[in-house]
Each structure stands twice: as structure tokens, then as C-alpha cells.
Amino acid sequence: MILATVFESGVSIQFYLIFATVLFVIGALGVMTRRNSIILLMCIELMLNAANLLLVAFSSYFGKADGQIFVFFIMVVAAAEATVGLSILVMAYRNARTVDVGIFNKLKG
């Protein structure tokens, strides 16, 4: 289904810029605040998605598909990263019996 682009109906690109920035900041807030490591990983996914959104918005704005190709690769990386991150988390849980990030502070000065 081919739709007319949203931009022809008056939505400015600034809206998508600010929208993606807000999503990104929310993700960053989650990373800084939450201490449950699973939620942490999820917030990172959120940040990545914010970037994806902006890329797709610009690709639609310019009419070229290159932005969407880049989205694919970001998704690839996100998937791989989530997998490996979760497996590390599982192993850490086996040793520490908790998912609190604050436990892992043995590198402190």
C-alpha cells in the first residue's frame, strides 16, 4: 500500500527530530536510573529504536531508501547485542543470585 508521505500533509521534519530526541532521552533516563539489569538492557533497546525512527523519518523525507537499509543493520546489531547481553546476565545471576547492577562494583577505587 503506498501512502502519500506524511510530509506532504504538513508535518515538519522538526517534529520527528524532537520526537526521536525525547524517546532517546527517556531511554537514557532509564539507563541511568534503573538498577535491574534486564530493564537496563531494555532501555538500551529503546534508545536504539529512537535512532531507527529518526533514520526512517529522514529516509522518507528525502525519498531515498538508504536510511532504511541502515535501520536493518542497526536491528542486526541490536539483536546480537541483546542476545549476548542476556546470556552474560544469566551467568552473572548464577554467580550473584541477583540482577542488581550495583552489586558489580568490584572495580571501584
Next chain:
Amino acid sequence: MSIEILVYILGGLTVGSALMVVLSKHPIRSVMYLILTFFLISANYIMLNAQFVAIVNMMVYAGAIMVLFLFVLMLLNLSKENEPKSSLLVKIASALAGGSLLLVLVAAIKDTVVLQVAEKVTDNASGLVQNLGHLLFTKYVLPFEVSSILFIAAIVGAVLLAKRESQIIE
């Protein structure tokens, strides 16, 4: 006019859902809100004429990655009481940091001048599969192949890491 309002409402819903992800105390609820967020973002993609990316987003993120998260969450059997809480100082500091980041980025964006695009250039069919496939296998074939190596590495790493160490039989 209606498209605009739809876009704005969609945007607001997405932001709200993302906020709930960060703020909710129950981890399962966070996961659910995140899945909702992904759905809403896919809707955004469809509005932006990126149909294929929308479907793929649903499949990969909401379908695979969130399922993985859910599995691990169920495995760990976390409940609301065990949830680690961060101190008030951390919350205030991060709110401050996040707020200032938002402010600064928005301020930076506001001053930017976006290129004006000529009407002829936009191509409404750009988000369709044929177009994407064509680009992926001609212009971006090298990253495509390299990402397969990345997958292999991730698979091997994940399996190795999560394997239970073999017990020593006395």
C-alpha cells in the same frame, strides 16, 4: 489535517508508553509497555511509508527480542519485592542529566536549517520490498555479508557464556 492529528496522537502515545517502561516498578509490566512501544513505533513507520521496515521491526523486536527478554524474566522469577531500588539522589541526578540533555539537544536542533527537498525527488514507493532488496544486494552487500559474521560471533558467544559448567564427578 487528519493525518497530522493521527501522527501527533501516535507520537504522544509512543512517548507515554516509553515513559511507562522506565517508570513502572514491576519488570513484567515494563516488558509489556516496551512491546506496546514497539507496536506504536511500527505504526509510525507505516505512516512514513516504510512498510517493510515496520513489519521487520515487529518480527524482530517484538517477536524475537522481547520474547527472549520475557523468557529470561520468567527464568529469574523476579517479583515486585525483589526489585532493586535506586536512591533518591540517583533519581534526581539522572533527572537533571536527562533534562539538560533534552534541553541542549532541542536547542541544537532548533537552530538547524533543513535542506529543502524538491517535490520531484520524493518517491512514494521507496519503502517497498523490491526497492530495499535492490539496494541491499547492490550497494550495501558488504555490510550485509559482514553482519552474518557478526551473527555467528553472537551465537557462539551466547551459547558459550550461558552453558552450565560441567560438574566434576567424584
Next chain:
Amino acid sequence: MTIETIILSILALPLLGALINGIFGKNLPKKIVGTIATVVMFASFGLAITAFSSLHEMKIVHLYQFINFESFHLNFSLQVDALSIWMTLIVTGVGSLIHLFSMGYMSHDKGYYKFFTYLNIFIFSMLILILGSNYFMLFFGWEGVGICSYLLIGFHFSDEKKGLLNSVAARKAFIMNRIGDLGLLIGLFLILAQFGTLEYRELAQMILVEGINPTTWMMFGITFCLFIGATGKSAQIPLFTWLPDAMAGPTPVSALIHAATMVTAGIFLVVRSNFLFELAPMTQDIMLYVGLATSLVAAFIAMRQNDIKKVLAYSTVSQLGFIFVSLGMGGYTAAIFHVTTHAFFKALLFLGSGSVIHAMSDEQDIRQMGGLKKYIPITHITFLIGTLAIAGFPFLSGFFSKDEILAHALHHNIIIYISLAFSALLTAIYMFRLYFVVFYGKFRGSDEVKHHLHESPLNMTLPLMVLAVLSVIGGVLNIPSLFGEGISHWMSHFLEHTTLGLSAVDPVHLSNGQTIMLMTSASILTIIALVVSYFIYVKKESVPVSDDKITGWVKLSANKLYLDEIYNFLFVKPIELISTFGHRFFEVAFLNKSIYGFANLVGKSGEIVRKWQSGIVSSYILWMVFGIVGLVLYIIIKK
């Protein structure tokens, strides 16, 4: 062989001996070590005689140009003239006899090879001092002999009973020498500033031929500074208290360094710079009076000393004072004459005392000796000859050399003559006291020591005999014109012929009548001293008493006029106070606090910064976000 080769060999041979003994001496047998060192010395002496016989005019042997600026040159070069050849003869001649003596004297010592190495290095430095053609070489040798003196005085630094004393004496000698060296260095700088060169030949050219005459004050400054240097090395007031303490070293060291050679370095300096001193009559007067005072003070102290070597040490100081009086009156050749005869009989006396100490199983107090003439006859006869020579017994060498100086004094000023004659009388008195107390009377020591009394071996008595002969006949070198114009004043003529500047000095000529009167009065004084001492110490058998029973002037004399204590009070204690104060105030309170404080600051600040690493990743991200905010702000503001 050209004279260049000869001179270089004279210098190189002791250095070679020192190198061989220094590097391999530990593993060689003692006989070989001693033989190498002594043979090298005798070879140098032989070469020196060759050079002496073929000397016609002054020659310069140029070795190496050390510094070569436009206006300033420093050369390693040697000067061969009468004065340097004569001093070389004395140094190598007496030196080789002392090396021979040391072979026997030090034969029981563990550091045998070290001793001979140091001796050879000393001879090498002394030769550089003498043979140098400019003040730079002189200074080079000056420092070298200072170092060797320090090493040799403190040779037995690890001895259980006296090791500490030896080290302290060595240090005292070195520091007092250093004070003199400062004067010498300033003098050299002044010479350089005024004349622009340090070469003797060029200086003599400028002063004697071209007649350049700097201001009186400049000449006074130069010569006075040089004199201070001479005071340190040649033990005059006030820098002489190191010499008696230096007797802590082994006896051959005392004989070589502190009687015959190193202490004459100051005199050599003045004779070399005669044309400078002739332009500064004020310094000459100062030299005269300082020398006179030293001579009298040292003679007074020697009157009641009870260590055989200390008496000889103060005697050396007194004789050096004598020589400085002569220098102060312009009698340069008379001074060198007395240096020569003094080398003969003082080395003889010191080696003789070494032989006595060796026989007495290392006892040095004369109150433990007595009647030794039956046990050690050769030492006794040679010591007697030395004593007669130094006391000025008629027609021995000391008689003639003293008379030369007394002749100059008579010509100069009658008061000086009387004071010098009195000093000579005191010399005779204390030397005869020493002789009679040691060799006559009954033996006062323990029975165990009496059992071990024996004459020294040949390698120790042979040098004594040679030096005794020289002490007797040495006077012919420079006899007064009374004895005939042809043979008289041979040494003066020889020296004046090729040495720079000496021929410009007005010679002193007394009439024959005056000479006879001089000789007679001196002889009478000596014989009176001999008879009186014989009376007191032999007939009346008076023996020096132990330390707690003395009073009056005897106490003053025996306690060295309390000079060491005075110096300690005036100089050493204030410096110690200042340095303690400096240490406490500056170092501990200020420097330590600031420097260690700085280090502590770095450590403490590191500790504070360390706490930022909390280990919690979220906080790292927090700080990262703040950083990003800052960066973006910076970029925005820049735009």
C-alpha cells in the same frame, strides 16, 4: 735520548709503577711489589741525573693543549730548567731511598701493595707539580699531592685502636690544605685576570723584559693569595696544626711527604714566582714575619714534646718557618739550599725514628726509651749525624745552609738575625734533648719490649747510611765565598743560570770577616746547646716526666700552646653550630615539609580522585551524559 724523552720517562715511570701495583699488586708477592716501586724510583733518579748533566738552557716540553680560546690558553707542558731539575733530583733521590726503607718497614703490613701504589702516585703528582711550565700544572700536582697525603696519613684507617684517630688526622690535613688551596686558586685567577696567561715564561717576559708593572694592590693581592696557598701546604701559621697530627701516618710517609717533599711545595711555589714576589715588598715582609713567628712557636712547642715523631714534626714546621724568612728577604737560592739539606737530614731523622720505633715494637713515647745506643748501633750513629746536622754543628750540611740564611738576615736587619739565631739555638736544644733521652741512660721501657730490641735489616739501614753521608757532605753545594771563589756558591750559580727571574735578584755578599764572625757565633751557640743538653740529660739523668706532673711553661709547650683547642673554639664550633642550625631550621622544618608535603599532596589528591570510581556503571553513564551535554553546549556556543 732527547731531553723530552728523558723528562717524559721520569714522569711516566712512577705512574707505570703505580698502575702495575694498583691493578695487579693484590695478587703479586710482596717482594715483587716493593721491588717494582723502588726500581721505578731509582730509574727515575738515574734519568734525572742524565737530564741534570745535559742541562744547558731552559727547555719547554709541550704535551697537549687543554683549552684553546683566543685570549686564553691552558697547556699541559713541562719546563726543564735548573730549579725543576734540582727539585726532581731531590724528590726522586730521597724518594727512592724512602721506598727502599719502606720495603723493610712495611713488610708486615696487609696493605703493602696499596702503600706502594699511593707512594708512586704521590711521586708522580709531585713531579708534575715541579716540572710543570705553568701554574695550571702546578695546581694539578698540588691537588694530587694533597690527595695522596690524605690517603697515606689515613692509611691505617681500619686499625682497632687508632683507626679513628688516623682518619681524623687525615681529614684535618686535607681540610687545612684546602683552605690554602682556595688562596692559591684565587691567586691564579688574579694572575690570569691581570696578565692573561699562566705560563711562567710568558709572565717572566712580561715583568722582567717588558717591565709591565701592575698596581701595588694587585701585586699584593696576587702574591698574598699565593702565600696563603704556600701557608697551607708548607705548614705556616695559622695553617700548621695538621702537620703534627699527620704523624699518625706510617713513618716512611712522614719522611717523604711531611719532611722532604710535599711541604716544600709551598716554597717551590714562591721561588718559581720570585719575579712576582719581587714586585710586592709588603707580601715579602708578611712572609718574613709569619715565617719567623712560626719558627719560634714551633720550636717552643717542640721543647717539651714526648712523642719522637711529634718532636720531628714541629722541627719540620720550625725549619720551614726558617726558609720562609729567607724567602721574605729575597734569598731564594739560600732557601732552596736549605730545602735540599733539610730533605737530607730530616728524611734521615724520620727514617731513623722509624727504625727506632720498629726496634721498640711500635712504641713512640721517648719516656719509654733510653740507652738504645747499645742495641741499635747503626741507627744510633746515623741519628746522631742527623741531629748534629740539624743543630748546625760546624761544617755539616745544616751548618752551611743555616748560615746562608743567617747571612741574609744579618744583611737585612739585625733584630731578625738575633731572632733567627735564637730559633736555631732552640732547635739545637730540643734536638739534643731528643737524642740524649732516646739513646743514653737506662732503658725505661717494659721487659718484653727490651727482649725484642734489634737492629733493622739492611734495606732499612742502607738508606740511613746514604742519607747520613749526604747530610755530612751536602754543605759543599753552596759554601760561602770564604772558601775560594771557584767552588763557592755552586748551587746558587747553577740555579740562577737557567731559572727565570733568579738572576734579577740582588745577591747578598758579606765580607770575609763578617762571614767568619757569623760562622763562629753559630758554632758557639750550637756547642753550648750540646754541652748544656749533655749536662741535663746525661749527667743529671733528668728524664721527661709524665703528663700530670708538669707546670708552667713546660705545660704550655707540652700542650702545643693549646692551639688545637683555640682553633676548635674559634672555627670548628661556630661552623658546627651554624650547620646544626641550618639543618634544623631549613632542612627539617622548611625543605622537608615543602618537598615531602608536595609529594603527600599528590598522593592525597590521588586518593580523592580515586573515589570517583564507584564501580556502578549507571553512574558512569550519568557522568557521560553530563559530558555530552557539556560538549554540545560548547559547540552551540561556539557557533
